[in-house]
Every structure is written in structure tokens, then in C-alpha cells.
Amino acid sequence: MAQYLILIYGPETADAESIPPEVWQEAMEAHGRFSEQVVESGAKIVGGEALQPTSTATSIRGDVVTDGPFAETKEALGGYYLIEANDLDHALAVAKLCPAPEGGVEVRPILDTSGG
Amino acid sequence: MSHLHEGDGGVAHVHSAVAEAYRREWAFVLAATARVAGDIDIAEECAADAFGAALDTWLRDGIPTKPGAWLTTTARRRALDVLRREKTLRAKLPLLIDPEARGAYGDAEEPDVIPDDRLRLVFTCCHPAIAREAQVALTLRLVCGLTTAEIAQAFLVSEPTMAARVTRAKKKISAARIPYRVPGTTDLPDRLDAVLTVVHLLFTTGHTAPTGDQLVRHDLVERAIDLARMLLLLMPDEREIRGLLALMLLTDARRATRLDPDGRLLLLEEQDRSRWDAAAIVDGRALVFEALHGGRPGRFTLQAVIAALHAEAPTWEATEWRQILDLYDVLLTAWPSPVVELNRAVAVAMVDGWAAGLAEVERLESDQRLTGYRYLAATKADLLRRLDRPAEAAVAYREALALADNAAEQRFLAARLAEVGNPVT
Numbered sequence: 001m002a003q004y005l006i007l008i009y010g011p012e013t014a015d016a017e018s019i020p021p022e023v024w025q026e027a028m029e030a031h032g033r034f035s036e037q038v039v040e041s042g043a044k045i046v047g048g049e050a051l052q053p054t055s056t057a058t059s060i061r062g063d064v065v066t067d068g069p070f071a072e073t074k075e076a077l078g079g080y081y082l083i084e085a086n087d088l089d090h091a092l093a094v095a096k097l098c099p100a101p102e103g104g105v106e107v108r109p110i111l112d113t114s115g116g
Numbered sequence: 117m118s119h120l121h122e123g124d125g126g127v128a129h130v131h132s133a134v135a136e137a138y139r140r141e142w143a144f145v146l147a148a149t150a151r152v153a154g155d156i157d158i159a160e161e162c163a164a165d166a167f168g169a170a171l172d173t174w175l176r177d178g179i180p181t182k183p184g185a186w187l188t189t190t191a192r193r194r195a196l197d198v199l200r201r202e203k204t205l206r207a208k209l210p211l212l213i214d215p216e217a218r219g220a221y222g223d224a225e226e227p228d229v230i231p232d233d234r235l236r237l238v239f240t241c242c243h244p245a246i247a248r249e250a251q252v253a254l255t256l257r258l259v260c261g262l263t264t265a266e267i268a269q270a271f272l273v274s275e276p277t278m279a280a281r282v283t284r285a286k287k288k289i290s291a292a293r294i295p296y297r298v299p300g301t302t303d304l305p306d307r308l309d310a311v312l313t314v315v316h317l318l319f320t321t322g323h324t325a326p327t328g329d330q331l332v333r334h335d336l337v338e339r340a341i342d343l344a345r346m347l348l349l350l351m352p353d354e355r356e357i358r359g360l361l362a363l364m365l366l367t368d369a370r371r372a373t374r375l376d377p378d379g380r381l382l383l384l385e386e387q388d389r390s391r392w393d394a395a396a397i398v399d400g401r402a403l404v405f406e407a408l409h410g411g412r413p414g415r416f417t418l419q420a421v422i423a424a425l426h427a428e429a430p431t432w433e434a435t436e437w438r439q440i441l442d443l444y445d446v447l448l449t450a451w452p453s454p455v456v457e458l459n460r461a462v463a464v465a466m467v468d469g470w471a472a473g474l475a476e477v478e479r480l481e482s483d484q485r486l487t488g489y490r491y492l493a494a495t496k497a498d499l500l501r502r503l504d505r506p507a508e509a510a511v512a513y514r515e516a517l518a519l520a521d522n523a524a525e526q527r528f529l530a531a532r533l534a535e536v537g538n539p540v541t
Binding site: 086111 | 243245291292293294295299303
């Protein structure tokens, strides 16, 4: 098994409070279903969170602290999952199930730094 | 030379046997070695070493009855040696993932029958997680055994650029753990389509080189045809492989007639059909019939049928244009591509007249998907010329000429430009 990070990108919502409850509910259900499907596929979710919008981000380059995300992109990183899968095909099959209704996901293999 | 076995015929004979084995067996040797080595770079090195060792050993002991088996066994033994030596180091690096491997690498026994892993190799090279141009480069490098320099030359990029492209793709295979396997039934249609797209891209790049002095790069055309033959041998039930092979054979059958003595491109309507390769056409037609048998034809088979109709037609004018137009309509539903629409426009012109064809071309021009595509301007120019609108034709020929980088195409377009009364100055 190898670990992959699924990065979920999409258009930004101004803030979490402005999301209508039914949309929120729908998203939670979609992610709940996703978690079940991951288990069924034989992969494993190691971790995963949703992020506050980039308007809350603070970037630090060297010693300089600036307001905003590291890179301005049209579609922002909105959340992630860390998963364990057999290989890239397995990870991609899982990532295809990941809810990202208005955007998409990026799959990145985790670099093993354990040295063993 | 006295120590040579009788009938081996000396150094030249052994050299040509090794060269022949390289051409025929490289993919088999590398693919089988990759499974043992668990790493493409090690497998490549060991396979190359085995071919090097063959020169000396075959000269001394004679050419083995099964050169491929000899080379594979030699390469796999070397791979196992390397792995034993580097075991502690290798354990830290990501390995080629073989989901069916039993036990860890290095413990693998050499089986009596060496499995044919060429399909694994092809599907790994053409994995959708690898960029198309890198898929092409990897396939040429790993499956066809071309050197990076040869691939760079074929695609007219610098050797360091091509080397970087190949290295990056290989790194991704191991770091992202792209599995070394043939995809399962669910994924197979899409994955096979990616493989066939790569083979077709090799062919089209060879058939009409995008740039340069040569119209055709025969090496690429032959590699593409060889690859399709290999795929057909390994997956005889996949009808689209037959379709693609047919398409390439029927298209390449015109090879001797595509240039005039001055190196100017000759269009299909100008070619001497009596000099088309009759044997290739017979093979191609037989493959088309087989490909059509047993279900809805795919995009390569449909294009092959169109190529077969051209091959059978006594002249350009006496071609079954109505049937070709119908086939393009079917092809568009199987493969909605603006390039197909442009080809269809030519069939429309032949069935419904030049003006109707031009209307199709102008419609395509306005939707901008083919902006910068040299054959759009060239087709428009040709239709305007036939409609006796020389001034507009000249504008379109100039546009096509500005986009054409191939010398034979440039000569053709310049000649046409002169015909419509606007010689290149």
C-alpha cells in the first residue's frame, strides 16, 4: 500500500456561513458516501479535512508574512484526503469518487521519507 | 575464425543476428526483465547488457536456436545479480509495482516458460497519468528500443529535451506507483484506445512529418506498423487493432506516389494509382473485413473503411463519395473531432459541389477549434480555386503556406499559389 493525497479544488465561497444549509447537508452526505465507497474499494482514508476559504489564508515566504494564499488560482484548494491505496490506478479510482462538484481533484503520491 | 561453429558464417553473421534479435525481441526481453527487476532503469540496463553479451557469446558458442529466450534469461539473471548486490540500497527506492508478483524481488525463481509481458510494458508506457508526448517517447524508447537520440531526431527536438521527457515519465511511473499490468476489463477499452492513439500518432508523424525536408519518416511508419502487428498478435480479439493496422497499411500503400520528381506533394487525385502497393491493399482490405465483423466499428476501423474505398477507386472522381460521406457521418458520432469534420467537408464538396464543401469549411473556420491547423487553410484554398475565386484562394494559400513547415507541402502550396496568379515573391 502507498499513500496519496487527494487535493480537492473548486471555486471559492466567500465564507462557510453563507453556504445554504441544504447545500451543506448535501455535501456532507456526498462525503459520507465517499468514505463508504473508499472502504468498499479496499483503500483506506488516513485523514481528511475541509479548509476555510483562501481569504483566511496567511502566507509566509522567508520572514515576510502576507495576507492571502501562496499562489492565486482561479480554483482554490478547499479540502483534502490522505488515503492508502495499492497503486496509482487504485488511487485514481478512489479519487474519481471524491465529491468535487464544481471543480476537480489532484492526486499526489506521498514521498516516503522514513528512509527504510 | 576456426573456433566458430559451422554455418554461423562469422562476425557479420552474428552482428546481423543480434541486430535482428534487437528489432524483434527487444520489447519481450525488456518487459520480462522489468518484472524481475521491479525497476525500468535496471531492466533497461540489463537488457542492453544482454544484447552486448550476445555479440561475444554467440560468436564463441554459436547463435542459439531461440535468441529471444537466451537474451531474456541472460538479462533476467543480470537483473537478479544487480538486485542482490544493491538489495539494501534498492529497498529504499520505490519499485515498479507488479500486483501479481509472488514474494519479494530477488527471491523470484526463473520459470521454465518466460511470460510474455510486452502488453504490460505497452500499457504502462501509455498510462493516462503520463502526458501524451511522453507516452509516445516512452513507447519508442522502451517498447521499440530506440535511443533517446533517435527519438529526439524523429520529433525534431533536442536530445536533452527528449532525455528529460523520458526521465520524468520514468520517475513518475515509480514514484506515483503506476502499476505494471494489463488493465482489467472495465478499463480496457479506454486504455487500449490510448495505446492505439499513441501508435496512430507515431504513424501520422511518420506519414507526413510535421516539419523538415522529408515528407515521410519511414522509420516511424514502420515502427507504428510493427507495434500494431505486435498488439494484434497479443490481443487477437480486439477488432480496433485490426482497424488501425488496416488504416495504416492502406494509407502507407500510397507511399511511392506521394511526391513528384521535384519533391512536391501530390494529392490523392494526382497520384498514379497503378503504383500503389497492391499487396498492402490486399492485406489492409482483409483486415478491414475482419475488423467490421462482430459489432459496432470504432474510429480506426471506420477510417480504415474510408481508406479502403479510396484504395479501391479507379480514380479520384470515380470514388464512392456518397458512401464516404455516410461513413464520415458515422465516424463523427464515434469520434466528434473537428479534423474529421474537415475531412467530411471534402466529401461534401465531392457529393454536393464545391460551394457546399466551402460552406462546411467556413462554418468550421468560424468555430475556431482548428485555428492554426494548416489543412483548414489549404482545404479552403483548394475549394476557392475550384470555384474560380483566385484572389480569395491566394489569401488562403498564403495562410496555409505560413503554417506549413514541411518542405514537400510548402512546394505544393507555392505551386498552387502561382497557379492562382500570385507567385511567392
